[in-house]
Amino acid sequence: MAWDWNRRTCSRRGHVTYAPTEPHLNERLRTQTALGEAWRCLRCGDFALGGPGGSGRAQDAPSVPRGKALRDRFILRLLAVERLVRGVLIVLIAYAVWRFSNSQTAVQQLFNHDLSLLRPVAVHFHYDLDNSPIVGSIQKTFSYHRSTLVATAAALLAYALIEIVEGFGLWAAKRWAEYLTVVATAAFLPLEVYELTEKVSYLKVGTLALNLLAVVYILLAKRLFGLRGGAAAFEAERQGASLLEVETSAGEAPAGDRAGSTA
Template identity: 70%
Template sequence: MSTDWDRRHCARKGHVTYAPDEPGLRGKLTASTAVGPVWRCLRCGDFVLGEPHGGGPADLAPLVPRGRALRDLFILRFLAVERVLRGLLIVLAAWAVWKFSNSQDAVHQLFENDLTAFRPVADHFHYDLDHSPVVDTIRKTFDYKKSTLQAAAGGLLLYALIEIVEGFGLWWAKRWAEYLTVVATAAFLPIEVYELTEKVSWFKIATLALNVLAVLYILLGKRLFGLRGGRAAFEAERRGASLLEVEQSAGERPGEERPAGGQQPKEPLPVRRRSPADTV
């Protein structure tokens, strides 16, 4: 059973109705009932009792995401949440590295003292602490210069800010955020592949797969960099999904008989000039 994303979204967020100034089009989106006028929702197509939420020229009507556009928005917001959460975790990592750089000697001394206290237990279980990969890795960090650690903290913080900016931009379906996400994510893919060659883990594999899918989805689905017709084709596709424009192009209500000969009404219909990103 397929999910009706339009009605599901309207059930959560409410309907969106609009009264266009053009009489012919206005008549297609409203009807009179015994309990008052009803207006057709621009998203799900159901007639809603009450006054419209807005009105004016048809080309200034809100472009409401519906159908595939609504599913795309759901996926973008899933990616947005993932980006923001990742960014916050990286901020914590940057803070930890910066904190460590300012107390490196004290932490080093504490580590060696604890290691000395733990050595009898390790010897009892025949574990060689002096040649342990984990201990060697930790000790190497104590050899880093303070300036190097602070530069690493700054780099992590910059990376975190990029992730958070991506997240907020994707949440609001901004096209610049889609470009930023594709470029930034693709730039770090070689690093993720290199990390897998060093040590394989299911978490690294899942992260790499998610990033590759995100790049391909946004790149192709949003027609970035001129792919599949570019922005013009993308906006035409989204405009075609608008119920108001479906009514305009059809020239009739669903179920309404077409005039003899299939002729459309002679009244000229306006052409939308708004971007799909104007209304989320």
């Protein structure tokens, strides 16, 4: 069974009805039932009991996302949630790095103390702490200058803010956010590929695949950077759907189809 984005959205958010002032459209959108008047939903096309949600000229009818537009918005909002979660996590990491830069000596002393306590246990289990790659990586961070750690925290915070801005923009379906997401994500793809050459992990592979799919999808679906007709084709598609919203819901064919049928 095909997924009906229109009806499923209406089941969650309710119907969107509108009473155009043009008599012929008003008659087609309105019907009388034994339970009272009903108006056709501009999203799913079904009749809903009760008065219209708004009224005015057909060209002023609300632009209601339908079908493919609803699917695209759903996908973008999934990406938005992923960007927001990632942004918050990076903010926490940046804060941890900053805190570490302010108490680096104390943390090092605590680590050395705990390491001394763990050494007998490690010897018992035949684990060489002195040559452990994990211990070596931690000890290496103690050699970093405070200015380096502060700069790292600032860079992480800037990256996190970009992710959070992307998330809010994608959730609101802003076109500038789509450009920002494509540019920012593509800029970090070489780094992600380089990390895979150093060490392969399922998380790194999954992140790279997700970012690649996100870039390709947004580029093609939203016609960015001139692809598939560019901004002009995107605006024409969106405006055309908006202008025909009432007429389509009323069951009338677009002007081009009517002309073809009379030829």
